[in-house]
Every structure is written in C-alpha cells, then in structure tokens.
Amino acid sequence: MQIFKVGGAVRDRLLGLPVTDIDWVVVGATAEEMLAKGYRPVGADFPVFLHPQTGEEYALARTERKSGRGYGGFTFHASPEVTLEEDLIRRDLTINAMAEDDQQNLTDPYHGQRDLEARILRHVSPAFAEDPLRVLRVARFAARYAGLGFTVASETLELMRQLSESGELEALTAERSWKEISRALMEDQPQVFIQVLRDCGALKVLMPEVDALFGVPQPEAHHPEIDTGLHTLSVLEQSALHKQPLTVRWACLLHDLGKGLTPEEAWPRHIAHEHTGLKLIKAVNERIKAPKDCQELALLVGQYHTHGHRALELKASTLLELLQSFDVYRRPQRFEEFIVACEMDARGRKGLEQRSYPQADYLRGAASAARGVAVQPLLEKGFKGPELGEALKRERLKALKAYKENA
Numbered sequence: 001m002q003i004f005k006v007g008g009a010v011r012d013r014l015l016g017l018p019v020t021d022i023d024w025v026v027v028g029a030t031a032e033e034m035l036a037k038g039y040r041p042v043g044a045d046f047p048v049f050l051h052p053q054t055g056e057e058y059a060l061a062r063t064e065r066k067s068g069r070g071y072g073g074f075t076f077h078a079s080p081e082v083t084l085e086e087d088l089i090r091r092d093l094t095i096n097a098m099a100e101d102d103q104q105n106l107t108d109p110y111h112g113q114r115d116l117e118a119r120i121l122r123h124v125s126p127a128f129a130e131d132p133l134r135v136l137r138v139a140r141f142a143a144r145y146a147g148l149g150f151t152v153a154s155e156t157l158e159l160m161r162q163l164s165e166s167g168e169l170e171a172l173t174a175e176r177s178w179k180e181i182s183r184a185l186m187e188d189q190p191q192v193f194i195q196v197l198r199d200c201g202a203l204k205v206l207m208p209e210v211d212a213l214f215g216v217p218q219p220e221a222h223h224p225e226i227d228t229g230l231h232t233l234s235v236l237e238q239s240a241l242h243k244q245p246l247t248v249r250w251a252c253l254l255h256d257l258g259k260g261l262t263p264e265e266a267w268p269r270h271i272a273h274e275h276t277g278l279k280l281i282k283a284v285n286e287r288i289k290a291p292k293d294c295q296e297l298a299l300l301v302g303q304y305h306t307h308g309h310r311a312l313e314l315k316a317s318t319l320l321e322l323l324q325s326f327d328v329y330r331r332p333q334r335f336e337e338f339i340v341a342c343e344m345d346a347r348g349r350k351g352l353e354q355r356s357y358p359q360a361d362y363l364r365g366a367a368s369a370a371r372g373v374a375v376q377p378l379l380e381k382g383f384k385g386p387e388l389g390e391a392l393k394r395e396r397l398k399a400l401k402a403y404k405e406n407a
C-alpha cells in the first residue's frame with residue numbers, strides 16, 4: 001500500500017501556512033489490511049480509518065457515484081484498484097486535489113498548484129455539482145483566503161449557481177450547513193462568505209431573510225453606505241477585524257433583518273425594525289439550528305441594538321429594564337457580547353469605522369453599577385420573596401440614577 005498526504009495539508013504547506021490537521025489517502029489497500037494494522041474504522045459506510053496512535057484520518061482511495069438527493073445519495077467504491085488520480089478527481093477544488101508522498105513529491109493531475117499561484121478557487125470536475133455542500137465549502141475557502149487574493153473561478157461560480165437553482169441545497173441537513181456556516185463566520189473575512197453565497201444565488205435559498213437586505217436603503221445621514229445588505233457585510237467584517245466570538249458574529253449577521261420587511265413607501269426609514277425583525281431572526285435561528293447561545297444573542301441584539309446606540313440618552317428605568325432583559329446579574333458575559341455587537345454595528349458604516357463608541361463603556365459602567373447593589377443588607381432588613389425582588393429593583397434604579405448623574 002502507498003500512503004499520501006492530501007487536501008488541506010498539502011494546500012496550506014504550499015501556501016506557506018501552518019498545517020494543523022492532516023488528511024491521508026491510502027492507495028492499494030483493503031479495509032481488512034487496515035484493520036489488521038490496528039487502524040480504527042470511522043463509520044459503517046465510509047472507507048475511512050483513524051491511525052491507532054496519531055488519530056489522523058486515513059481514507060482508502062475511492063470513487064463515488066451520485067445515486068440520490070443530498071449527502072446520503074452517494075455510493076462509494078473503495079478497492080485496491082482505485083488509483084490516486086481517480087480519488088483526487090472526486091474532490092471539490094483543484095487546490096484541494098493534490099497529494100504528496102513522504103518525499104514531498106507532488107501528484108497534481110488537476111493543476112492545483114497552477115491555481116494556487118493564480119489565486120483561483122476552481123472546481124476539479126463536473127462531478128462538483130453532485131454535493132451541494134461544496135457551494136458552502138467554496139464560499140468558506142473564499143472567506144479564508146480572500147486576504148491572499150483568492151477569488152472563485154467564473155465557471156465554478158456558474159456551477160454553484162446551477163446547484164443553488166436546482167433545489168439541491170435544500171437537501172442539506174442543518175447540521176452539515178451549520179458546520180460550514182459557523183466555520184466560515186470564524187474566518188478572517190466572513191463577509192466574503194456571505195457575498196459569494198449571494199453571488200451564486202445560494203444566500204436566497206439558505207438565508208432569504210439576509211438576502212432580502214440587499215437593495216434596501218437606509219438614511220444616508222446615519223448610514224453613508226445606504227444599502228442595508230452592504231451594511232450587514234461591513235458589520236460582519238468589523239466583527240472579524242475585532243476578533244469577536246461566533247455568538248457576536250452570528251448576531252451581527254442577523255441584527256437588521258427587520259429592515260427587509262419595511263414597506264417601500266416607508267424607505268429609507270425603518271421604524272420598529274428591532275421588533276419586526278424578531279420573527280425573522282427566530283426563523284433563521286431555527287432553520288439553521290444554530291446553537292442556543294448564538295440564537296439567544298442574535299435575538300437580544302436584534303431587539304435591543306438601537307437601545308445600545310442610544311445608551312447615553314436612556315432613562316435610568318429603561319437602562320434597568322435593558323439590564324434585566326439580559327439577566328446581567330447572572331449572565332454578565334452575554335451583556336458584554338451585546339455591547340460589542342452594538343459597537344460592531346456602529347463601526348460597520350462607511351467612513352465611520354474608526355469613530356469612537358462611548359456607549360460601550362457607558363453600558364459597562366451601568367451594568368457594574370446595577371450589579372454593585374448588594375443583596376445582603378436587604379435580607380438583613382427582612383425582605384424576602386417577591387418583596388426582595390422589588391427592593392432590589394428599587395436599589396438598582398437608585399444606583400443607575402446616581403450613575404447617570406455622575407457619568
């Protein structure tokens with residue numbers, strides 16, 4: 001048997017990037033030989049094994065054939081006769097379809113190295129269209145390597161467009177999609193992921209609520225970029241520039257969905273978009289099956305981001321309600337994520353990226369003033385149950401009034 005390094009490890013080494021996980025392909029072996037050498041099988045259907053010591057993935061060279069819709073609709077054929085070239089041709093992109101032996105000799109039948117140099121993400125063969133997940137993967141790689149100058153080949157974008165229009169994207173499970181989406185949002189330029197999905201028509205299928213924001217105007221005085229879709233991309237871009245966590249990036253993507261519902265007659269204003277947007281945020285959250293912390297933060301940021309922007313003008317009682325809505329006493333971190341999401345929203349405006357956002361520290365101060373109210377003295381005064389809750393609220397309101405006066 002012969003063993004080759006494949007996929008991301010080869011690609012990233014040639015790009016001069018650090019290699020974290022290594023995928024291997026094994027040519028000329030049977031499953032029985034692998035088991036005899038102590039490799040552990042991964043799944044029942046896949047000819048994939050884990051190395052007994054390193055835990056890295058070793059896949060038997062295989063060919064595959066489309067036999068139905070979605071990801072389940074594949075039949076694999078792995079046998080010792082399958083060649084390296086046959087295995088590589090079923091891969092998504094040319095830059096992912098190179099293999100390397102232990103002497104670093106490159107096998108590159110589909111010119112991945114040429115495309116690496118030309119900074120092009122290009123599909124390997126027409127079989128690309130057999131797995132709709134590849135639309136998301138290509139958009140994710142575009143987000144990851146945009147900084148190096150990579151773009152999607154026009155013929156690949158065309159295939160992605162056909163896939164998006166075919167209805168195949170709907171056959172993707174939420175789990176597979178979320179895995180790609182969440183990884184893409186954590187890349188250096190997550191806005192490129194959304195842009196590429198939009199360019200090929202996939203955004204309309206996967207997140208029509210986000211797609212609908214493009215072409216919707218906002219008042220130029222507050223939003224020099226005008227277009228709500230462009231604004232959303234910029235907010236996402238800022239969230240990555242400021243190294244925000246996934247929860248914040250997800251909230252950034254969804255914060256303005258309500259603006260897509262504003263009737264044209266009311267443009268460019270979007271009165272109460274924080275409220276109209278909630279059902280859309282909920283719909284995307286549930287369709288994509290985002291994890292609970294992402295779902296929660298997106299809803300809270302959607303509902304309260306304009307409160308964040310107006311923080312300095314809010315009455316003490318409104319500040320208190322805001323803090324209560326976030327349960328800031330038990331979940332201080334979540335309120336901090338809200339604050340930075342608001343800041344990313346403010347910075348995601350053309351020409352205003354560097355403007356300071358005093359609301360952030362002001363909200364932090366308000367949170368610590370309210371959190372500074374001690375329960376013990378109230379207990380000592382004999383308050384309990386609902387009365388204790390009321391007394392706490394009164395004290396917190398007092399603290400917030402004092403905070404406002406001194407701020």
Ligand code: ATP
Pocket residue numbers: 006007008009021023090091092093096097131133134137
């Ligand atoms: P990463 O750095 O994200 O791990 P990678 O290219 O190594 O990038 P993996 O998901 O680890 O990506 O997959 C390893 C290789 O398997 C890819 O480089 C590609 O050749 C192939 N591959 C993975 N998923 C698909 C797919 N859905 N369709 C076609 N080829 C795929």
Ligand code: MG
Pocket residue numbers: 007008009021022023
């Ligand atoms: Mg990999």
